Amino acid sequence: MAPYESDDAMGAARDEDLPTGRRKAARYVVPVAVVGVAAATIGLVPALADSGDPDLPKITAQQLVDRIAKSDVQRFSGTVKVSTDLGLPNLGGLANGLASGAAGGGDGSSADPRSKLTELVSGTHTLRVAADGPDRQKLSLLESGSEYSLIHDGRDVWGYDSKSNEVHHSTTAGSRGQHRAERPPATPEDFAAEALKAVDDTTSVTVDGTAQVAGRDAYKLLIKPRQSGTTVGAVSIAVDARTGMPLKFTLTPRSGGAAVLDAGFTQVSFARPAASTFDFTPPEGAKVTEEKGHGRAPEHAPEGGGDLADGLGGATVLGEGWTSIARFDTGGRGGAPSGDRGGALGGFLDSLGDQVSGKFGKGTVFSTRLVNALITDDGKVYAGAVTKDALVKAANAGK
Amino acid sequence: MSRAEAPGAPARRGPGPLWSVGLLRSELVTTLRRWRTLALLAVLAAVPVLVGIAVRIETRGGPGADGGGGEGPAFMAQITNNGLFLVFTALAATLPFFLPMAVGVVAGDSIAGEAGAGTLRYLLVAPAGRTRLLLVKYATVLAFCLLATLVVAVSALAVGALLFPLGDLTTISGTSITFAEGLGRALLIALVVAASLVGVAALGLFVSTLTNSGIAAMATTVGLLITVQILDQIPQLHAVRPYLFPHYWLSFADLVRDPVYWDDLVRNLGLQALYAAVFGSAAWARFTTKDISV
Numbered sequence: 001m002a003p004y005e006s007d008d009a010m011g012a013a014r015d016e017d018l019p020t021g022r023r024k025a026a027r028y029v030v031p032v033a034v035v036g037v038a039a040a041t042i043g044l045v046p047a048l049a050d051s052g053d054p055d056l057p058k059i060t061a062q063q064l065v066d067r068i069a070k071s072d073v074q075r076f077s078g079t080v081k082v083s084t085d086l087g088l089p090n091l092g093g094l095a096n097g098l099a100s101g102a103a104g105g106g107d108g109s110s111a112d113p114r115s116k117l118t119e120l121v122s123g124t125h126t127l128r129v130a131a132d133g134p135d136r137q138k139l140s141l142l143e144s145g146s147e148y149s150l151i152h153d154g155r156d157v158w159g160y161d162s163k164s165n166e167v168h169h170s171t172t173a174g175s176r177g178q179h180r181a182e183r184p185p186a187t188p189e190d191f192a193a194e195a196l197k198a199v200d201d202t203t204s205v206t207v208d209g210t211a212q213v214a215g216r217d218a219y220k221l222l223i224k225p226r227q228s229g230t231t232v233g234a235v236s237i238a239v240d241a242r243t244g245m246p247l248k249f250t251l252t253p254r255s256g257g258a259a260v261l262d263a264g265f266t267q268v269s270f271a272r273p274a275a276s277t278f279d280f281t282p283p284e285g286a287k288v289t290e291e292k293g294h295g296r297a298p299e300h301a302p303e304g305g306g307d308l309a310d311g312l313g314g315a316t317v318l319g320e321g322w323t324s325i326a327r328f329d330t331g332g333r334g335g336a337p338s339g340d341r342g343g344a345l346g347g348f349l350d351s352l353g354d355q356v357s358g359k360f361g362k363g364t365v366f367s368t369r370l371v372n373a374l375i376t377d378d379g380k381v382y383a384g385a386v387t388k389d390a391l392v393k394a395a396n397a398g399k
Numbered sequence: 400m401s402r403a404e405a406p407g408a409p410a411r412r413g414p415g416p417l418w419s420v421g422l423l424r425s426e427l428v429t430t431l432r433r434w435r436t437l438a439l440l441a442v443l444a445a446v447p448v449l450v451g452i453a454v455r456i457e458t459r460g461g462p463g464a465d466g467g468g469g470e471g472p473a474f475m476a477q478i479t480n481n482g483l484f485l486v487f488t489a490l491a492a493t494l495p496f497f498l499p500m501a502v503g504v505v506a507g508d509s510i511a512g513e514a515g516a517g518t519l520r521y522l523l524v525a526p527a528g529r530t531r532l533l534l535v536k537y538a539t540v541l542a543f544c545l546l547a548t549l550v551v552a553v554s555a556l557a558v559g560a561l562l563f564p565l566g567d568l569t570t571i572s573g574t575s576i577t578f579a580e581g582l583g584r585a586l587l588i589a590l591v592v593a594a595s596l597v598g599v600a601a602l603g604l605f606v607s608t609l610t611n612s613g614i615a616a617m618a619t620t621v622g623l624l625i626t627v628q629i630l631d632q633i634p635q636l637h638a639v640r641p642y643l644f645p646h647y648w649l650s651f652a653d654l655v656r657d658p659v660y661w662d663d664l665v666r667n668l669g670l671q672a673l674y675a676a677v678f679g680s681a682a683w684a685r686f687t688t689k690d691i692s693v
Contacts (some may be wrong), residue, residue, distance in 0.1 A: 027684035034676045071497040079660075128572075140572055142660060145473030145491060147571040162571035226533035276574055277657075285480035285567035342590075 010180045053210045054217040054243050059310060061205045064221050064239060068192065071244030077277075078189055078214065078268035084122055084261050087369035093196035111161040111168035111289065111363045113150050129187050130273040136279055139186060153278045160280065167282045170291035192237045192246035195223055202227050202321035213247040214236045214265040225322035226272045229390040230254065231370055232322055245268065260370045318382075318394050325384035356388070360395040419531060430505065435542070437500040440550050446497060446535060447555035449487035454478050454485075455562045473652050474571075481568045482559025483578070487663045488583045489555035490548070490592050494648050495628065498592070501547050503620035506540045506603025512613030529687045537604055538680065544596040552589040566603045571659040584654055591651045595667060598644040598674030599624060605682040608689060617678055641666075644674050651662065 059067075115142035119125070119141070128140040141148040146163035152172075159168035185191055199205055218238040226230050231254050238248035248264030256286040282288050318325045353364035356374065363376035364390050373383035382391050382399075432437055438554070450472075458479045472491040477484040510533075513519040522532060568581040576584075603620040608614050626644075630636055631643045640646050647667035653660040 024688040027688055029680070030684055031536060031677050034673075034680055038673050038677075142653075142656070147573075147647055147656060149573040158573070160573040163473075163476065164575070165480075242423075247568075274658075279575070280573045281569075283477070283480060283576065318545035358645075 040385060052243075054212060056210050056217055056219060059207060061207050061221065064207055065196065065199070065205065066217055067244040068196065068221075068239055068246060070239075072246045072271065073131075073243050074134070075132050076078070076268060076270050077273040077274045078128070078244070078265045080127040080185065080263060081124065081266050082120055082127060082131055082261075082263040083124040083259070084120065084368065086122065086260060086371070093179050093180050110164045111148070111159040111166040113159045113168065114158075127186055131276050132273055132275075132278065136278040138273075144347060149280075151278060151280045153280065156280075158280045159283075160286075164284065165286045167286045168291065169282075169288060186263070188237070188246045188249040188265065191249040191251075191261065191263055192239075193250070195235045195237065195251075196321060199223060200321055202323075208236065210241075211248075213240075214268045216268065217241045217316060218246065218247050221252075227321060227323050229386050230322040231372065231385050238264070244326050255369065257369070279356040318398065319384075323384070323390060325382050325386060325391065327380060327394070327398060328380050329380055354388070356392055358392045358396050360392075360398070363395070418527075419535060422525075422527060423535050425543060426535055426678075427549070430539055430543060431546075435508075438507065439504060443493060443501060443547055444491050444496055444554040444607055446622065447551060447558050450489055450492060451478070451485055451555070451558035451562050452456060453646070461479045473649070474655070477565060477569075478559070481581075482561075482563035483497040483556070483561065483581050483585060485559035486555040487553050487652070489551050490588060491649060491652065493551050494592055494595065495645070495653075498544075498547055498551070499596060499624050499645075500621050502540065502544050502599050503541045503603045503624055504617045506600045506609055507607050507616035507618075507620040509536045509540055509604060509612045510607040510682075511610050511616035512607075514611040514691070517614045523691060530683060533604075533608075533686050537600070538668050540600045540604060541597065544600055545590075545593040548589050548593040552585065555584070561563055566668060571655050572657040573655040577659065588651050588654050591654065591664065591667075592673060595648050595651070596671075596679075599674040601646070601678035601682070605678040605685065608682045608685040621660045642670070644670060645664075646670070657683070 013288075038072060041186050074090075097163075119300040126142045128137070131137045135152070135154050137152045139150045143163065145309075146161075146215055148162070149158075149160045151158045151160070155171045155173060157170045158164075161168075182331070185194060200281060202225060205222045206222045208220040211218050211220050218240050221237045221239055223235040233252040233256070236248075236250045236252075237246050239245070239279055240247050247268065249261070249262075250259045251261040252259050316327045318327055353366040354362055356365050360380075366375070367388065368374045370385055370390055371383060372388055373381060374395055375381050376395060380395070382395055384391070386394075439516050454475070468486070472488050474484045474487040474491065478488055512517065513522060517581070523529065523620060527535075567575055567577055569575055599620070602623065606619045607613075607616040610619075627643050628645055631640055633640075647663050647670060650663035650667050653662075653664055
């Protein structure tokens with residue numbers, strides 16, 4: 001465009017101190033150094049921040065269990081990270097659909113707590129919890145760009161799904177603790193309560209040192225089943241030293257590898273949450289689903305971890321402790337739709353399970369890293385946190 | 400092209416800060432006078448209009464009609480009940496592509512365009528020093544980031560106010576905040592979105608110092624943006640994804656939670672600062688050693 005033949009202009013265009021050769025290359029050290037410092041910071045800061053395990057007075061396992069039982073934290077708020085890795089094939093939406101289908105009681109509203117919180121069965125989720133006494137609690141599931149909140153305020157239980165702008169409303173019969181039954185376990189406290197229920201003479205309970213969780217000093221309680229035949233390797237619960245509230249729950253399978261379930265506070269405060277946290281009025285224009293009748297039996301699908309047999313209505317529990325197996329009858333003969341009957345879907349299901357046979361006849365075992373289920377051809381289902389052999393044994397005995 | 404002449408320029412060595420302000424102002428005016436820039440801003444302003452009209456037509460049956468069942472960009476379902484949500488939706492819809500593309504075009508052109516047109520040498524005749532010129536260029540691009548974001552936000556607010564009711568709004572956590580507080584959050588979100596573009600701006604500036612062709616620099620920047628966006632969608636790359644600049648972009652939605660969830664927002668801003676430092680210094684290393692007279 002512009003003519004620039006003048007030598008003068010060219011000379012001036014060169015900057016006063018235009019470096020050459022080695023100095024030229026030296027300038028590129030700056031961006032490289034920035035990358036280096038950033039990488040070092042990302043790698044080192046967590047290591048430096050880990051100030052080691054806190055020094056706490058010695059305590060026996062029994063004292064620690066008592067402390068959890070006596071713990072009466074009424075007011076707290078915090079952020080919980082829940083990771084579940086059941087080793088299920090990653091079916092995405094299909095798995096969710098099946099899970100909520102299995103939940104039965106759902107009424108099609110996406111704000112229904114039963115259908116919504118089954119999403120926790122796989123992947124990593126961030127939850128927010130807040131509580132102010134037995135009558136006011138809130139649990140929020142943080143999603144990208146949206147949030148699902150379950151708010152219990154007095155007699156009202158609200159479920160609000162901001163993504164679809166739908167509200168689910170039910171009222172508790174006034175009895176305290178009703179709300180707890182309405183939702184699947186999600187906080188470390190819930191999981192710990194389930195695990196401690198299973199503690200009996202088939203279990204070894206020890207104190208396994210101390211740890212820092214969410215910036216608080218905590219004891220670690222290690223629960224290990226003594227029985228063989230269960231797939232549960234160990235359960236580790238970090239208990240806040242001051243309040244006795246479980247802060248972190250980790251369940252590792254006997255087969256080793258990553259934890260099947262890991263739920264822990266990343267931030268916690270024991271101050272009274274703001275009162276506005278629990279105020280909820282359905283936003284204008286939101287679709288509100290009223291739940292008809294109350295006091296319905298909690299018939300949600302079994303959640304990952306916890307006492308499996310607990311969540312199943314109408315199931316017979318065989319055995320005890322960690323090796324307990326839930327047996328229920330699906331009614332109709334036929335069991336799992338297998339290749340010759342179920343068409344394409346049957347073939348697909350067969351490919352997910354293993355064929356087994358025994359005195360009971362034939363069946364298919366579906367396994368995850370924690371829970372195994374045997375569906376026999378005559379329509380009986382055996383499920384539990386036990387090995388395949390234990391399931392077959394139970395089916396044979398039940399025959 | 401760039402009018403580098405400014406009041407008080409004659410001082411041969413060590414021009415004062417006033418001179419830099421003059422240079423920045425002339426750079427801004429030049430950038431904003433380009434038809435290309437105006438067209439980009441017009442496209443950005445049109446996005447909320449389109450979204451608003453589409454939602455309005457879709458829900459003519461009155462509020463309460465199904466707002467799409469949770470499909471589409473974030474906050475879509477809430478627009479019919481509160482026009483303020485159109486600001487959030489419009490920013491969520493433009494942030495992944497429209498906004499960074501516009502920034503990529505302006506940033507890619509900043510140095511390479513001048514070099515291609517042969518005007519860069521004239522800019523350097525003035526005793527600005529290359530470092531200062533680069534800083535002024537980067538500041539111009541950052542000002543464009545903010546302007547582009549505000550154009551989307553203001554357009555969305557105007558359309559939202561025209562087509563939908565305004566009033567107290569329900570946060571996605573289910574709590575209520577006043578309209579004034581909601582407006583404050585919308586402004587905060589616009590600032591966060593503008594800050595989210597700082598990394599792309601630095602990347603574009605660096606690419607711009609590599610070539611003498613403005614078109615090549617723009618195409619490279621936008622191409623890199625698309626590539627990184629695609630990489631960020633691949634689950635198998637989960638080890639790398641948290642370090643890609645668009646990874647935490649949509650975390651601005653956390654500002655509509657109550658209380659605000661800061662973790663990802665802080666990560667986003669830190670990541671943008673890191674990209675700005677790395678590519679900014681790389682651009683400096685390149686530009687201060689580059690042979691301009693070719």
